[in-house]
Amino acid sequence: MAIDFNQTKEKMQKAQDALQRELAEIRTGRANxxxxxxxxxxxxxxxxxxxxxxxxxxxxxxxxxxxxxxxxxxxxxxxxxxxxxxxxxxxxxxxxxxxxIPQMTEERRKELAKDVKAEAEKSKVAIRNVRRDAMDTIKKDKDLTEDEARDHEDKIQKLTDENIKSIDEIAAQKEADLMKI
Structure with a gap:
């Protein structure tokens, strides 16, 4: 019952891809x-x-x-x-x-920025759920020694941190696009 790091990585990447699809549909001041x-x-x-x-x-x-x-x-x-x-x-x-495509008001920009943050938070939750599932799999695996389990958990946590950081960067870029006049 060994942990499949590639599958975990793939699931986290899918959360990022879903965020990018959702953010592409939020309109900025430009035609898209x-x-x-x-x-x-x-x-x-x-x-x-x-x-x-x-x-x-x-x-x-x-x-x-x-x-x-x-x-x-x-x-x-x-x-x-x-x-x-x-x-x-x-x-x-x-x-x-x-x-x-009309020029957006400052109020509308701020409203859309909140939507961006909400979508980013949904993606972070999805990534954390993938992490939780992977951690549960590691804990249930009786064949792993404590050191191996800790190494796997550290690897999963690093992967999670990288993906959360990417989500933050994607959201920050979209917010910057929204706030441009």
């Missing part, structure tokens, strides 16, 4: 197509991700351009964006949809 990842469009009776019914491009720093693959989906795209909680107003000219 990832903010539309959760938008679902009703297309011929089925809910479909927006990126499957339209191409998304960034022609300017504060503008997203959506070009539907099927012109009949244009109204559904506009409706889906209006129904989302993104706070964006789509402008359609009959062929494409333009999304202007």
């Amino acid at each position: 197509p990832r903010i539309l990842d959760r938008v679902q469009v009703e297309y011929y009776g089925a809910m479909v991700p927006l990126n499957q019914v339209a191409s998304i491009s960034v022609p300017e720093a504060r503008m997203l351009l959506l070009t539907p693959f099927d012109k009949n989906a244009l109204d559904a795209i506009v409706q889906a964006i209006n129904m989302s909680d993104l706070g964006l107003n789509p402008a359609s000219d009959g062929n494409i949809v333009r999304l202007a």
Whole structure:
């Protein structure tokens, strides 16, 4: 019942990856197509991700351009964006949809920074849970001597500390992006 350090490391890395995915969807002052990842469009009776019914491009720093693959989906795209909680107003000219990303207020920036911290804390909890599981496995392993168990625990703790530090760095970078004007 030996501890698998690679599996533990992989689980901790997945927590970091999940954080990066979540933070990519929090919008900063710049246009980022990832903010539309959760938008679902009703297309011929089925809910479909927006990126499957339209191409998304960034022609300017504060503008997203959506070009539907099927012109009949244009109204559904506009409706889906209006129904989302993104706070964006789509402008359609009959062929494409333009999304202007408004300048964020200081209050909104601080609110989003709190969201970043909350997401980072969730990732830290996930990493600590992985550590706890690994420590439990070490304690249950009767074949390990006390020194080996202590060495394994130290290794797990170092791995945890490294991952927590990475989470903090990722969150700090996103907060810095949010606070830029």
